[in-house]
Amino acid sequence: MNATDPKQIEPDWAEVDRIIENSLREDAPGGDVTTNVLFSPEETGTGIFRSKSPGVLAGLKVAQRVFQKLDDRVHFSAMQEDGTHLAAHTVIAEVNCRTRALLTGERIALNLMQRMSGIATLTAQYVDAVKGLPTLILDTRKTAPGLRVLDKYAVRLGGGTNHRLTLSDLAMIKDNHIRLAGGVWAAVRRIRAQAPAGLRIEVECANLDQVHEAIEAGADIIMLDNMPTSMMREAVHFINKRAQTEASGNIGLETVRAAAETGVDFISIGRLTHSAPALDISMKIA
Numbered sequence: 014m015n016a017t018d019p020k021q022i023e024p025d026w027a028e029v030d031r032i033i034e035n036s037l038r039e040d041a042p043g044g045d046v047t048t049n050v051l052f053s054p055e056e057t058g059t060g061i062f063r064s065k066s067p068g069v070l071a072g073l074k075v076a077q078r079v080f081q082k083l084d085d086r087v088h089f090s091a092m093q094e095d096g097t098h099l100a101a102h103t104v105i106a107e108v109n110c111r112t113r114a115l116l117t118g119e120r121i122a123l124n125l126m127q128r129m130s131g132i133a134t135l136t137a138q139y140v141d142a143v144k145g146l147p148t149l150i151l152d153t154r155k156t157a158p159g160l161r162v163l164d165k166y167a168v169r170l171g172g173g174t175n176h177r178l179t180l181s182d183l184a185m186i187k188d189n190h191i192r193l194a195g196g197v198w199a200a201v202r203r204i205r206a207q208a209p210a211g212l213r214i215e216v217e218c219a220n221l222d223q224v225h226e227a228i229e230a231g232a233d234i235i236m237l238d239n240m241p242t243s244m245m246r247e248a249v250h251f252i253n254k255r256a257q258t259e260a261s262g263n264i265g266l267e268t269v270r271a272a273a274e275t276g277v278d279f280i281s282i283g284r285l286t287h288s289a290p291a292l293d294i295s296m297k298i299a
Contacts, residue, residue: 022096024166026078032163033079036121045117058112058298060119062105062126065293069137070097071170072129073106075163076122083114096133096170105294119296128160129167130292136171136285142266148273148280151176151259155287164286176281184208185215185236197223201230215259224248228255237277238262245275 062076070093077089087110093099108115139150150173156164165175177183186200194200197216204214215234216227221244227235228251235252237245239262249258259279260272272280 022166022169024162028162029075030078030082032160033075033082033121033125035159036125037079037082037118040121041117045113048113048116052112052116054111054113056112057110058115059107059109060115060296061107061299062122062294062296064099064101064103064105064130065295067101068099068130068134068292069171070099070105070126070130070292071095071133071167072126072163075129076106076126077108079118079122079125080108080110080114083118084110086110087114098137107299115298123294123296125163127291127294128157128289129163129170130294131289132164132167132286133171134292135289136168136173138266139269139280139282139285140172142269143273143280146270146273148277149174150269150285151279151281152285153281153283153287154180155283157286168285171285173285174279176279183213183215185217186232187217188219188238191217191223197226197232198230201227201232205231217261218248220244221248221251224251228252232256234259236261236281242268242271242275245272245277249276 073091073093073095080087080089087108090107093103093105136150143150152165152168152173152175154177161178165178168175177185184204186197186204190200191197194203201214201216213233215236216232217236217238218224218227219238224235234257236259237248240248245260252258257279258277259281260275260277261281264272264280264282269280
């Protein structure tokens with residue numbers, strides 16, 4: 014897990030640029046035929062981005078880079094900052110550039126900013142639900158293919174904490190690993206014997222017997238998967254800080270605080286990135 018530090022909020026911008034370039038190739042492989050016929054190369058225009066519903070803004074810097082890819086003379090004026098809690102009908106930014114760039118980049122900029130803002134908004138709701146407790150809200154790898162760096166950036170902007178970015182960052186032993194490896198103990202000990210020094214091991218446990226086995230095997234993090242709160246509380250008491258604890262599995266806004274009150278260190282929420290509703294943002298020509 015990577016704690017959310019302001020210095021660590023920024024994403025890998027080279028990777029973001031690759032996402033934007035791929036999106037432009039996908040959306041306009043032969044150019045924007047409508048816009049290119051209607052407007053000359055030197056015509057300019059101004060677009061105004063506005064939130065149509067309340068939420069947390071994320072992806073404004075990404076939208077800016079979309080237009081910079083299309084027009085090296087773009088003038089982008091941000092009225093808000095990523096991470097800002099927006100009221101409905103708030104003006105977010107104005108972009109002035111060649112009309113061809115403005116209209117060609119519109120949908121990609123909106124798609125990315127709406128998705129990211131939706132993720133940040135939902136994350137902020139979960140973070141607010143456990144306010145005052147030490148539990149951190151984590152994301153998962155349930156991200157849109159090709160957009161993980163943006164999805165996880167949006168979680169950070171919403172006040173959440175990133176779980177592992179890739180399969181290379183942490184050894185996480187899940188139910189299928191356990192079945193194939195012959196049990197929790199066998200899986201943990203095999204990884205501990207062969208993995209690089211310092212690699213942390215997390216074990217997904219569905220019951221207290223597996224929790225006991227994971228502790229005995231020396232796991233660093235124990236995921237309490239789909240456990241009722243009473244069982245989670247018992248597990249946390251048994252673990253007694255010998256490993257970090259993570260609650261996971263169908264935890265909604267109405268139940269997340271109760272899960273946090275069991276004393277777990279983390280709560281991971283797949284919904285943050287796999288089904289957050291997009292924030293309604295528009296771009297209109299001034």
